[in-house]
Amino acid sequence: xxxxxxxxxxxxxxxxxxxxxxxxxxxxxxxxxxxxxxxxxxxxxxxxxxxxxxxxxxxxxxxxxxxxxxxxxxxxxxxxxxxxxxxxxxxxxxxxxxxxxxxxxxxxxxxxxxxxxxxxxxxxxxxxxxxxxxxxxxxxxxxxxxxxxxxxxxxxxxxxxxxxxxxxxxxxxxxxxxxxxxxxxxxxxxxxxxxxxxxxxxxxxxxxxxxxxxxxxxxxxxxxxxxxxxxxxxxxxxxxxxxxxxxxxxxxxxxxxxxxxxxxxxxxxxxxxxxxxxxxxxxxxxxxxxxxxxxxxxxxxxxxxxxxxxxxxxxxxxxxxxxxxxxx
Amino acid sequence: xxxxxxxxxxxxxxxxxxxxxxxxxxxxxxxxxxxxxxxxxxxxxxxxxxxxxxxxxxxxxxxxxxxxxxxxxxxxxxxxxxxxxxxxxxxxxxxxxxxxxxxxxxxxxxxxxxxxxxxxxxxxxxxxxxxxxxxxxxxxxxxxxxxxxxxxxxxxxxxxxxxxxxxxxxxxxxxxxxxxxxxxxxxxxxxxxxxxxxxxxxxxxxxxxxxxxxxxxxxxxxxxxxxxxxxxxxxxxxxxxxxxxxxxxxxxxxxxxxxxxxxxxxxxxxxxxxxxxxxxxxxxxxxxxxxxxxxxxxxxxxxxxxxxxxxxxxxxxxxx
Numbered sequence: 001x002x003x004x005x006x007x008x009x010x011x012x013x014x015x016x017x018x019x020x021x022x023x024x025x026x027x028x029x030x031x032x033x034x035x036x037x038x039x040x041x042x043x044x045x046x047x048x049x050x051x052x053x054x055x056x057x058x059x060x061x062x063x064x065x066x067x068x069x070x071x072x073x074x075x076x077x078x079x080x081x082x083x084x085x086x087x088x089x090x091x092x093x094x095x096x097x098x099x100x101x102x103x104x105x106x107x108x109x110x111x112x113x114x115x116x117x118x119x120x121x122x123x124x125x126x127x128x129x130x131x132x133x134x135x136x137x138x139x140x141x142x143x144x145x146x147x148x149x150x151x152x153x154x155x156x157x158x159x160x161x162x163x164x165x166x167x168x169x170x171x172x173x174x175x176x177x178x179x180x181x182x183x184x185x186x187x188x189x190x191x192x193x194x195x196x197x198x199x200x201x202x203x204x205x206x207x208x209x210x211x212x213x214x215x216x217x218x219x220x221x222x223x224x225x226x227x228x229x230x231x232x233x234x235x236x237x238x239x240x241x242x243x244x245x246x247x248x249x250x251x252x253x254x255x256x257x258x259x260x261x262x263x264x265x266x267x268x269x270x271x272x273x274x275x276x277x278x279x280x281x282x283x284x285x286x287x288x289x290x291x292x293x294x295x296x297x298x299x300x301x302x303x304x305x306x307x308x309x310x311x312x313x314x315x316x317x318x319x320x321x322x323x324x325x326x327x328x
Numbered sequence: 329x330x331x332x333x334x335x336x337x338x339x340x341x342x343x344x345x346x347x348x349x350x351x352x353x354x355x356x357x358x359x360x361x362x363x364x365x366x367x368x369x370x371x372x373x374x375x376x377x378x379x380x381x382x383x384x385x386x387x388x389x390x391x392x393x394x395x396x397x398x399x400x401x402x403x404x405x406x407x408x409x410x411x412x413x414x415x416x417x418x419x420x421x422x423x424x425x426x427x428x429x430x431x432x433x434x435x436x437x438x439x440x441x442x443x444x445x446x447x448x449x450x451x452x453x454x455x456x457x458x459x460x461x462x463x464x465x466x467x468x469x470x471x472x473x474x475x476x477x478x479x480x481x482x483x484x485x486x487x488x489x490x491x492x493x494x495x496x497x498x499x500x501x502x503x504x505x506x507x508x509x510x511x512x513x514x515x516x517x518x519x520x521x522x523x524x525x526x527x528x529x530x531x532x533x534x535x536x537x538x539x540x541x542x543x544x545x546x547x548x549x550x551x552x553x554x555x556x557x558x559x560x561x562x563x564x565x566x567x568x569x570x571x572x573x574x575x576x577x578x579x580x581x582x583x584x585x586x587x588x589x590x591x592x593x594x595x596x597x598x599x600x601x602x603x604x605x606x607x608x609x610x611x612x613x614x615x616x617x618x619x620x621x622x623x624x625x626x627x628x629x630x631x632x633x634x635x636x637x638x639x640x641x642x643x644x645x646x647x648x
Binding site for chain 2: 037038039089090091095097098099100102103115116117118119120148149150151152153179180181182186187188315316317318319320321322325
């Protein structure tokens with residue numbers, strides 16, 4: 001199936017995965033040396049999901065994110081300079097230093113915001129789907145959330161209403177097996193999360209979240225399903241975060257709060273979405289290693305540039321702390 | 329650790345005391361405050377929950393109505409908003425609605441975790457919101473001694489108590505009595521006596537106020553510091569008698585200005601002790617603005633000892 005993908009699509013998928021990975025990894029040092037203070041929930045390991053979905057989306061499609069949304073923001077078309085500056089909490093950031101890493105926003109690109117209250121944006125995406133439906137737009141709304149959010153009642157309330165009104169809502173559950181530091185298997189009666197959707201009238205699929213092609217296909221199907229008027233879709237992406245719940249390593253073996261078994265971390269590391277992609281395209285002669293290297297080099301340059309710009313930008317002026325509370 | 333000791337001792341003494349909430353078995357969540365509880369009392373009485381604040385808090389309310397004494401812990405108070413319905417509609421009203429037939433001995437323990445550029449949803453202090461609700465008691469300790477004593481009192485109280493503490497206070501170290509003691513709900517503590525100005529504070533603001541008072545004393549300004557300890561019912565008599573002594577009032581509130589605790593205290597003092605006041609009361613609060621991320625904005629947003637010193641000096645200077 002992947003053999004039919006155009007080189008352009010392959011480059012897009014890989015560039016986005018690289019961009020997300022390199023940005024995330026570029027923050028490890030600034031976090032560790034406390035240049036970046038705001039809580040950063042790194043997306044390393046989960047890039048295939050955002051990248052795979054992103055190529056099927058247009059700016060009129062509306063998405064909401066979570067605490068771990070650097071990847072969602074970028075894949076939805078958000079500007080990298082504005083995101084990096086926001087993580088440094090500078091005036092030039094996408095939220096003008098008021099929000100930090102957990103409150104990214106790119107309205108023109110259809111990324112309407114992100115918030116760390118678990119499940120907090122699920123019903124907001126329902127509202128966006130409703131708005132799209134009322135306005136008779138050919139567009140979809142996306143809600144990104146994690147496995148932990150399946151504990152919140154609002155998810156079930158949202159699914160029922162979206163199905164009832166056949167709203168164009170894609171519920172993207174990224175199951176990285178841990179709700180912060182707690183194993184999701186210890187918090188759910190049944191492990192298969194995608195099974196919760198059909199009883200609510202929501203079409204559902206489980207997807208390999210480390211395989212960008214699978215993510216791309218699932219996203220394409222979901223968008224078509226919604227745009228055809230068939231109602232909401234639930235996608236459970238099986239994946240794993242390579243970094244801590246918050247910060248680079250708060251959940252890695254050997255640290256104070258580790259809970260994840262070393263073998264588990266290692267087995268998922270072998271299925272790194274970027275490495276899986278590279279191996280596949282090289283094996284099948286879909287992209288050359290020179291092309292891959294070029295994408296990596298260019299992307300790395302872009303990331304370094306964004307850090308330079310952010311670091312030289314000013315912090316917000318303390319006198320302006322109360323700006324933006326109301327419109328006027 | 330003082331809170332941890334309170335829970336250990338009350339759980340050992342009373343089998344109906346249980347601890348329920350997110351991350352009670354993870355050191356990452358409530359820090360040391362839950363240490364050793366799971367090992368000692370088992371997973372039936374120390375329950376780690378899914379991220380289901382509404383239902384889990386409702387469970388503690390229901391269990392309390394059914395005769396238990398649960399503690400519902402919310403490691404981050406912002407997430408407690410999901411549980412407003414069981415806390416306010418159910419727990420706070422239950423006793424009254426049943427004509428006193430039922431009571432709800434539950435503790436809603438919310439931890440404020442702010443600063444560090446965590447921004448608007450990881451910063452909020454809701455003591456005034458809870459204090460607004462009839463049927464809820466609200467306590468907010470500032471010292472390790474009070475943390476233990478008020479937690480014990482909250483657990484032993486027959487009505488719903490919202491116990492609010494701040495991570496900014498967790499670095500305070502003190503030796504607390506090993507015995508199972510309680511600090512009475514509704515009783516303030518005068519942390520420092522002085523004749524120039526009454527400063528009323530609670531929780532972390534009490535700590536700042538104490539530091540400010542020490543510095544002001546070097547300039548011969550004597551602060552009388554009233555640490556409320558209980559936000560509701562707050563200790564009117566202790567505050568009033570201090571104002572009668574000093575004639576001046578400054579209230580410090582670690583949350584927003586409008587319709588807040590500081591406004592409540594000032595209006596009560598004005599209503600009851602108007603003639604004792606030698607100058608208009610003042611308050612230091614957060615601005616009516618969500619918590620920002622950037623460190624420069626946080627510095628402007630959160631009052632510090634310098635803010636208190638400046639306002640206190642100004643108040644004392646005012647002509648009699």
